[in-house]
Amino acid sequence: MVNVIGLGYIGLPTALMLATHGVEVVGTDYNKELVSQLNAGEITFEEEGLYDLFVNAISKGIKFSTEYISTMVYIVAVPTPYDKNSKKIDACYVIQAVKNVMEVCPKGAIVIIESTVSPGTIDKFVRPIVEANGFVIGEDIHLVHAPERIIPGNMVYELKHNSRTIGSDSKAIGERVKELYSSFCEGEIVVTDIRTAEMTKVVENTFRDINIAYANELAKICHSDNMDVYEIIRIANKHPRVNILSPGPGVGGHCISVDPWFLVGDYPGLANIILAARKINDSMPEYVLERIHDIMKEKGIKDVSRVGLYGLTYKEDVDDVRESPTLQMLRCMERHLASGVKVYDPWVKKDIVENQYHDFDEFLNNVDIVVILVAHSEIKEKMYKLKGKIILDTRNICDLEGRYRL
Incomplete structure (x- = not known):
């Protein structure tokens, strides 16, 4: 099972695409109104092909919740604004999402950050949270950065056909995540290290x-x-x-x-x-x-x-x-x-x-x-x-x- 955190412009299409390709998915968002709307069978924004994808995902059993699920794979797709004074990333949503994941995740879980982040964000903000919860990175918890690469207006097509980058500390974990994304992605999927993946998306x-x-x-x-x-x-x-x-x-x-x-x-x-x-x-x-x-x-x-x-x-x-x-x-x-x-x-x-x-x-x-x-x-x-x-x-x-x- 995959728990997709954040059901906005990136998280929702990603969750739906995974579900329609045979992956068991629970989509989580703190916005109760948004989750209620999805559970009522209504999409939350207009996008070509999204409703058909939504209907298909519902038929395959996708679930939507305000609660985080205990599972082995998490995809964090929350917003990453920037501080307009310092011009630096405001990682508050990523930080909170990872903290919530740490409360429910079992040992061995893979936490994939899809949100676009500045180079070094995972080192500065995510690793300390994991370690503060008593987990050993690379043994108890595996961190991955798989930045999204889609644009509103063509999301469904691009999710399926655009190439992807998987950044991981471990080649083996990177390959496992590549296999997950290969369930729907027909583009080339490149496995590299986390900082390179962070920098590549921003570049x-x-x-x-x-x-x-x-x-x-x-x-x-x-x-x-x-x-x-x-x-x-x-x-x-x-x-x-x-x-x-x-x-x-x-x-x-x-x-x-x-x-x-x-x-x-x-x-x-x-x-x-x-x-x-x-x-x-x-x-x-x-x-x-x-x-x-x-x-x-x-x-x-x-x-x-x-x-x-x-x-x-x-x-x-x-x-x-x-x-x-x-x-x-x-x-x-x-x-x-x-x-x-x-x-x-x-x-x-x-x-x-x-x-x-x-x-x-x-x-x-x-x-x-x-x-x-x-x-x-x-x-x-x-x-x-x-x-x-x-x-x-x-x-x-x-x-x-x-x-x-x-």
Whole structure:
């Protein structure tokens, strides 16, 4: 039996995937409402293919509980935020989960940390907890780091097909965990040591953050001198060894916008390019606000309530709003005592901000400027409805005449 700890964006799909491939699974979460919802047959977030996977896992006997189970394998998939002052990882959820596991686990158990952590986190925070409970690591308890490598919007597919990294003190234990993940994972599974596994995951997301920052800085440079950044990137990418990403309104989600800070916090003075990239990407929501201000001034619009922000999630066609550029923009406006913009997102069903609309047509009827912040399929299909509006397209998906871009 495997006890999966944490039933959020990573833990739930992982638990379901294991269960549908013949592994006995109990999913545990401290959130009683979430567990009750799952036990009532309802999934807790929208994701393509997730409900079918959920139904299949239920038929295979998966269970959900607020209690930790005594078993031989634990997968810890809890959040790992960072301290915005020190820029270091806040490992409180991992620490608490491991403490709870130590209270119920038998000798010989394998504790797998799936949560993304900074290099050295398991040495600094997890090993001391195990030892404080009287266990000998490598004999009584085996520690493994198997960082997740999936993205909202394509989770089910990526869980099955993406390669995985297994970090372990022991090659033999690493191979045992590899066999467990091989029950569903068709990608290559690499076994290495724990610190390498920790570093590899953070490096992957940091690489993407730096590439995005380069595109965003290009956008600022090109706009300052009246050049088309999209045309420049398109031509530059024809070079066989160049692959510049597209600029955007900022970086959200719980990976790219968070993980690079772990390196900045842990290696001050060394992570210079990484720090610069983080600052560039974090500056983009405010840059978009500046662009909105300039467009309002050009068009003679003084009432900010005539501005509509399309999109609240951090990426297209998901309901995940963690660290979304739109929310970053709204927080920035609050700091400057500005408010009143209209907001709409077809994927966010509950009100989470002021002036949030749930009908696209009603939203459009109440704004003059539409700022496209997320490239949801809906707006691509209904772009014709934006005719006559002033459009700031931060995602480069609109081909209507007169639209503004980054």
